Amino acid sequence: MEEVKVYGVWASPYSQKVIWALKLKGVKFDYIEEDLHNKSQKLLQYNPVYKKIPVLVHGEKPVAESVVILDYIEETWPENPLLPKDAYERAVARFWIQFGQEKSPTFHAFFRTAGEQQEKAVKEALEVLKILEEKGLGDKKFFGGNNIGLVDISFGWLAHWLEGMEEVVGIKLMEPSTLPRLHKWIKNFKEVPVIQENLPDPEKLLAYFKVLREKFVRDLPSNDQ
């Protein structure tokens, strides 16, 4: 069997998604931690277009962009499927994965800005979460139904990273009273053994977010602070 390598960063939910998918399928891989301030030659060679993590390398063939990587993993290792068999259900799953991608700037703004800009981001983020809860998750245990799938994996950052971001920013988005189903989903998601065993240390993550937040606030134009 050909060697599988994952280039990632411990704090990134994007590389964690790839790790979760591989572990759920029982695929053995080597993990290489990248220093984003000093990117390795290999990373630049494997992802010349974006120069970002994560990158999956199978044999010597690189796949970049987490959404593309997840699809590749699903197709290459079909055991323990993470996407529905039905073509329509699959299109719906892909829709939600793309929705998550499209809305990430809103959550970036939530974390990186202050004042009016942040207020706007908070309002948008709450709308996004409401849509996700009512239209994406609905009454299901997981986005994937009874078991987790690629959509759950794609929103995994809400289950562990958002908490730290909220604490550092001092604003809570994921209120159990307004988003009860998503709240329950977070609990269920983190109870899945592969997920539970593959989350970055929350203390370490919180410290990391604190440093990042300080830097972002410092770099804001003065009238936004």
Place this chain on the structure above:
Amino acid sequence: MADEVILLDAWNSAFGMRVRVALAEKGIKYEYKEQDLGNKSPLLLKMNPIHKKVPVLIHNGKPICESAIIVQYIDEVWNDKAPLLPSDPYEKAQARFWVDYIDKKMYDVGRRVWSSKGEELEAVKKEIIQHLKLLEGELGDKPYFGGETFGFVDIGLIGFYSWFYTYETLGNFSIEAECPKLIAWAKRCMEKESVSKSLADPHKVYEFIKGIKKMLGLE
């Protein structure tokens, strides 16, 4: 049972053109419903309540949104002829990567071409050339992005060809001068009936944008 296929689309949407080309490649009969994006129909709002955008494919009453997702759906359901995506998972991943790149880059720069001027416009122009050159590099000496046969990435990009004349005229540059192989590729694609019948007339697109600019006082 006969399939009912409806496409909600707008004539000049490069994304809608992707779906038109895919449906034509597969020989699928469908009803085309032109949408007025300035006055969105109840049907569009019902079928795509979250984004309220075109294209939307409605297959036996069920909506599928997002053009790249729609094309993959069409390929998976009507899998008896004209495969649009490669069968090899790695080749498929590469195709998805490039359509994702086109999604991320082309719509945004395209919009900024007509809404900016002066230095800003020059910057957008440089970006367009940069993206098209990268795509041209990926094409290489192959007849199509997929190799010998027309496929997903070709479908992903070709709709934007109907917007090139608009970019060139507003930006005062020639895409052919910058990316001759890409233009040769586009002309090769246009020889296919599925493409030539699906793409908007570039001059009509330009007239439309001229009208928008006038209306918004952006001349």
